[in-house]
């Protein structure tokens with residue numbers, strides 16, 4: 099089993115990217131893999147773009163995912179998904195939260211927030227799932243569990259046992275939030291429409 | 296279920312957390328630091344550890360001095376800081392090399408290649424050279440922990456401070472670390488030995504001889520040090536590498552022979568020569584400066600011809616592949632037409648209110664480092680200089696000495712930065728009869744680095760109550776006659792106070808005090824809304840750049856349309872004061 103799995107999580111500072119990355123990394127670790135995870139979080143709280151990268155397999159060297167080797171890109175926001183879509187490998191997957199957050203600061207002469215992100219994502223990656231994560235999370239009992247919905251979807255496309263995911267959720271979340279997040283995880287995992295094309 | 300049980304006593308730690316763990320296991324008794332990305336989490340992790348003191352210092356120089364004192368009293372001690380922090384502490388570092396230690400002293404420098412959150416990308420390995428002390432460069436979290444532990448041993452064995460240098464990528468990457476037990480080490484206390492610890496010239500001359508002798512011994516040690524090892528590969532290509540670059544080399548050229556250096560100062564010359572002889576093509580891969588390469592070349596060792604390595608920015612697997620001539624799948628370019636998403640001041644940030652006032656007064660702003668530096672961005676654009684922590688006041692005073700005017704310039708500095716290095720330049724202003732206006736942005740925390748306490752918050756790193764340093768008292772004590780405190784949310788009073796200060800022919804300090812909104816989240820304020828009947832579409836509310844105010848003007852329309860996003864609005868009411876039409880009003884409850 100020499101294959102390495104590369105997961106990138108992109109979003110906006112304050113969306114819980116670092117925690118989501120911790121959950122994925124812990125799940126890989128619980129399944130007995132070597133794991134590296136990295137992100138740059140100096141400005142994480144100030145609404146800037148943030149990425150977390152998780153790599154697991156038998157032996158991991160670089161904590162950075164080499165160019166063009168992302169297996170699954172999980173985007174907590176559409177624009178941030180598109181920003182990293184070119185890093186997805188041929189045959190790779192994008193799981194994108196159906197959320198549009200225009201940048202708080204409009205840099206002069208910068209382009210408008212694109213209208214056609216979903217189409218462009220489909221052009222960039224072979225498999226794209228756009229997920230109404232907030233709506234599903236509300237169904238699970240808390241709109242703030244949206245990231246866990248996406249993690250549930252992710253769990254169908256990477257090779258880790260379901261127990262590893264659940265033990266990661268237990269390790270990374272406060273006990274009071276655990277139940278709703280376990281529900282959200284199951285909702286995401288069971289989602290039919292995201293099946294590979 | 297056995298597949299989901301992780302190996303015992305193994306944890307997924309960041310490089311920072313691993314260094315903290317190493318210090319804990321090595322029996323450290325005193326750890327000090329001043330916050331700075333990417334080093335901050337080292338001390339934060341240590342505040343959770345039993346059996347030691349972990350404390351914030353007002354700046355890095357003090358941090359290192361406290362750690363040195365503890366080490367001279369026989370304890371193992373650690374000071375951690377970001378790369379530019381070591382500039383502040385360098386005076387202490389270079390002479391601490393002469394005094395040496397009693398208990399082990401490890402100084403952690405967290406460099407930031409690529410400047411993810413820094414004002415420069417200096418390569419602090421040069422400090423090891425300058426101070427003539429050993430330098431350790433871990434390449435992942437396990438090594439970060441192991442090297443920290445070994446650092447304390449080397450420090451004691453060779454009677455020297457040890458520099459442990461990490462970079463953002465090692466500091467903030469998480470990987471698996473095997474945990475060990477803490478070894479308690481008692482400190483025997485300070486004992487007098489002036490020839491070692493009083494650096495007057497007569498003593499220092501003798502100590503310098505010992506420092507040179509120590510370097511020779513360390514160079515000998517480096518030859519057999521277990522941190523410097525050859526990993527034999529196919530024998531043709533050889534790479535000398537340290538730190539995170541090692542991981543990139545293994546990633547892109549797994550079969551190359553590698554001389555992995557963990558101790559990179561002093562270098563093991565014989566080992567390097569032996570390795571060079573054993574390969575056909577020899578490369579040195581390193582991030583930022585040619586620290587190792589320059590020394591290897593000076594040894595007369597021949598390196599393979601290769602593309603020049605960038606001396607700017609961060610390395611990546613692709614950059615290393617290119618350098619080593621490894622062909623890789625061509626990667627796609629990212630979309631070029633996407634709006635950037637820079638970080639920004641939060642809705643309700645007091646800094647934005649103050650900077651809005653300064654924008655209106657059209658003054659030159661001598662800035663400093665902290666969240667408020669984000670004010671340089673559009674649409675505020677209210678910062679004209681920013682160099683390093685504490686520079687704002689001195690730079691403003693210098694400009695004033697040339698222009699002869701003090702009515703068109705202010706120095707702007709945060710509370711933690713003022714305590715770090717703003718007090719001495721304020722003394723200079725008073726001493727040299729300046730009339731500078733200094734504005735202290737007091738948000739009662741170190742916000743930029745993630746809300747640490749400092750002497751002005753009245754709480755220690757571990758949360759104990761302590762004396763709260765009052766900034767107004769300090770300013771008065773150094774001789775500032777005009778000191779006022781204002782809530783920057785109150786735009787009119789703030790403007791009046793700043794205007795009066797500018798007009799005065801004596802130095803003034805205005806303290807704009809408003810607790811960081813991120814600390815005040817629990818407090819519910821009613822959001823504001825735009826009354827469409829009253830709004831004339833002038834767009835003035837957009838000019839202070841609050842993320843809660845959305846520009847929803849239909850394309851082609853000249854008249855601006857704005858909406859306040861209630862989920863983002865912090866209810867500070869600053870925009871309501873800016874609106875000339877009174878069209879921004881508090882939302883009714885339940886709205």
Ligand SMILES: Cc1ncc(C[n+]2csc(CCOP(=O)(O)OP(=O)(O)O)c2C)c(N)n1
Nearest residue numbers: 331380664665666709710711712741742743
């Ligand atoms: C010498 C040095 N040490 C540390 C840092 C990292 N750093 C940048 S801003 C800052 C402190 C900012 O605190 P404050 O002045 O209170 O402003 P705030 O961010 O709270 O607005 C620190 C520690 C630095 N840039 N330089």
